[in-house]
Amino acid sequence: xxxxxxxxxxxxxxxxxxxxxxxxxxxxxxxxxxxxxxxxxxxxxxxxxxxxxxxxxxxxxxxxxxxxxxxxxxxxxxxxxxxxxxxxxxxxxxxxxxxxxxxxxxxxxxxxxxxxxxxxxxxxxxxxxxxxxxxxxxxxxxxxxxxxxxxxxxxxxxxxxxxxxxxxxxxxxxxxxxxxxx
Amino acid sequence: xxxxxxxxxxxxxxxxxxxxxxxxxxxxxxxxxxxxxxxxxxxxxxxxxxxxxxxxxxxxxxxxxxxxxxxxxxxxxxxxxxxxxxxxxxxxxxxxxxxxxxxxxxxxxxxxxxxxxxxxxxxxxxxxxxxxxxxxxxxxxxxxxxxxxxxxxxxxxxxxxxxxxxxxxxxxxxxxxxxxxxxxxxxxxxxxxxxxxxxxxxxxxxxxxxxxxxxxxxxxxxxxxxxxxxxxxxxxxxxxxxxxxxxxxxxxxxxxxxxxxxxxxxxxxxxxxxxxxxxxxxxxxxxxxxxxxxxxxxxxxxxxxxxxxxxxxxxxxxxxxxxxxxxxxxxxxxxxxxxxxxxxxxxxxxxxxxxxxxxxxxxxxxxxxxxxxxxxxxxxxxxxxxxxxxx
Numbered sequence: 284x285x286x287x288x289x290x291x292x293x294x295x296x297x298x299x300x301x302x303x304x305x306x307x308x309x310x311x312x313x314x315x316x317x318x319x320x321x322x323x324x325x326x327x328x329x330x331x332x333x334x335x336x337x338x339x340x341x342x343x344x345x346x347x348x349x350x351x352x353x354x355x356x357x358x359x360x361x362x363x364x365x366x367x368x369x370x371x372x373x374x375x376x377x378x379x380x381x382x383x384x385x386x387x388x389x390x391x392x393x394x395x396x397x398x399x400x401x402x403x404x405x406x407x408x409x410x411x412x413x414x415x416x417x418x419x420x421x422x423x424x425x426x427x428x429x430x431x432x433x434x435x436x437x438x439x440x441x442x443x444x445x446x447x448x449x450x451x452x453x454x455x456x457x458x459x460x461x462x463x464x465x
Numbered sequence: 466x467x468x469x470x471x472x473x474x475x476x477x478x479x480x481x482x483x484x485x486x487x488x489x490x491x492x493x494x495x496x497x498x499x500x501x502x503x504x505x506x507x508x509x510x511x512x513x514x515x516x517x518x519x520x521x522x523x524x525x526x527x528x529x530x531x532x533x534x535x536x537x538x539x540x541x542x543x544x545x546x547x548x549x550x551x552x553x554x555x556x557x558x559x560x561x562x563x564x565x566x567x568x569x570x571x572x573x574x575x576x577x578x579x580x581x582x583x584x585x586x587x588x589x590x591x592x593x594x595x596x597x598x599x600x601x602x603x604x605x606x607x608x609x610x611x612x613x614x615x616x617x618x619x620x621x622x623x624x625x626x627x628x629x630x631x632x633x634x635x636x637x638x639x640x641x642x643x644x645x646x647x648x649x650x651x652x653x654x655x656x657x658x659x660x661x662x663x664x665x666x667x668x669x670x671x672x673x674x675x676x677x678x679x680x681x682x683x684x685x686x687x688x689x690x691x692x693x694x695x696x697x698x699x700x701x702x703x704x705x706x707x708x709x710x711x712x713x714x715x716x717x718x719x720x721x722x723x724x725x726x727x728x729x730x731x732x733x734x735x736x737x738x739x740x741x742x743x744x745x746x747x748x749x750x751x752x753x754x755x756x757x758x759x760x761x762x763x764x765x766x767x768x769x770x771x772x773x774x775x776x777x778x779x780x781x782x783x784x785x786x787x788x789x790x791x792x793x794x795x796x797x798x799x800x801x802x803x804x805x806x807x808x809x810x811x812x813x814x815x816x817x818x819x820x821x822x823x824x825x826x827x828x829x830x831x832x833x834x835x836x837x838x839x840x841x842x843x844x845x846x847x848x849x850x851x852x853x854x855x856x
Contacts, residue, residue: 323602326495326496326590326591326592327590332604357535359498361515381615381616381618381619382618382619384668389598389599389600391601403606418606430618447603
């Protein structure tokens with residue numbers, strides 16, 4: 284991702300972690316995932332999500348019967364009550380639905396408050412209206428993210444673990460890929 | 466004296482039951498999956514659907530906010546109470562008799578944990594759901610105050626407003642608290658003070674958020690007959706409760722067009738013989754200013770998104786207070802923003818004081834009907850209409 288080479292106002296808070304730019308081969312055993320995400324409360328239903336993160340796949344739930352997407356991962360489809368749920372990777376494209384700037388309180392991996400607040404947004408994923416996932420929003424210098432902005436999934440590495448984030452696509456940006464699974 | 470009345474005799478039925486298998490080891494299944502399976506079975510056994518259930522009570526390890534989301538249920542009533550499950554039944558019976566809901570699901574779920582099972586202690590996936598750092602977990606990033614901030618930003622975006630619109634609500638609370646000797650914050654503030662206050666969760670600043678305090682309120686309730694013998698009292702005319710399906714997952718609420726507030730007020734006006742015009746004083750919950758704004762809109766004073774203009778039109782510059790429709794005071798005690806955060810208890814206590822004519826210099830003349838709406842917009846909305854009791 285070329286934009287990572289540019290300085291951004293978020294570059295500071297990405298240290299000492301770094302934005303991950305390659306998919307490493309990782310062990311995805313239960314034990315390895317639990318060790319990697321030791322500070323996250325993982326249960327039987329969310330384990331797959333974090334396993335996906337470890338290999339840069341953003342997994343959302345999809346009902347095998349009615350086809351509806353749902354996040355976070357659930358053992359049952361709230362729409363049709365089917366318990367046949369598959370986990371599918373999201374294309375990671377969407378728009379910002381909710382947005383806030385955090386100035387205090389516990390920080391996301393690699394975020395800190397030394398020089399600026401950092402923004403967190405609920406992103407409405409392109410796969411389905413209302414399918415939302417919350418993560419930090421990263422934008423170019425001098426550009427404050429806004430509700431409605433188009434964003435693209437990226438990954439933050441911190442403490443040996445991968446966490447999802449979204450970067451704002453500028454007007455000149457072409458999406459990395461135009462896939463839609465809708 | 467032990468309780469002897471039985472006002473529910475023959476009034477409530479059990480219409481469905483559901484269960485999962487009990488086992489020494491259910492294998493690779495979550496507590497949430499077990500609770501969902503049993504709940505689904507019970508509702509199906511009753512030949513009902515998720516749209517028929519409007520009450521969820523849990524006495525087990527799974528919270529109602531999760532049960533709602535996994536079952537896809539908008540509720541009027543929800544409660545988590547300590548077991549045994551009979552307490553859940555008492556809760557459900559009471560909520561049905563009172564009209565808080567019509568069809569209640571009571572779910573009790575058990576799961577071996579490190580606390581009661583040696584084999585479970587070796588299973589790291591059986592840690593308590595609450596453990597871990599929520600700030601690292603993208604499934605939990607919008608919770609508590611953060612959900613207020615996120616939806617406040619969405620409000621400003623959807624209706625093209627600025628955060629200055631929240632200021633008058635903060636100023637109103639402080640002006641009222643000045644007349645409340647027991648309030649925690651009594652120093653008057655202005656809109657300029659508001660705009661200069663430290664930003665906490667952008668777009669919410671320090672003065673948008675209620676003040677944590679030490680304090681307590683208590684209430685005694687009995688039958689209206691007993692109350693007439695006892696002296697000055699206030700009648701609970703109607704109550705309403707609600708939470709939209711998103712439950713614990715606040716970022717998943719569809720939009721600001723249908724929040725817990727809207728569900729609650731829809732129910733309240735159907736239950737009440739009083740209309741909005743009859744309300745002499747209004748206590749919209751103000752844990753965050755955005756919640757007050759949503760409550761004012763949901764109550765019916767104006768449409769969603771029009772609250773800011775309505776508040777400006779209702780501003781009494783001479784007293785630095787709100788007078789809705791030129792008449793109705795708002796949070797006369799100072800609210801959670803200035804009296805102190807009591808999650809609505811202060812609002813109800815002040816309503817009692819006002820309706821009994823005992824609000825001292827804050828007393829509103831001819832105050833006979835109060836509307837109190839404790840709770841946030843999404844997760845725990847409720848409303849009550851209280852009226853002066855006849856002697």
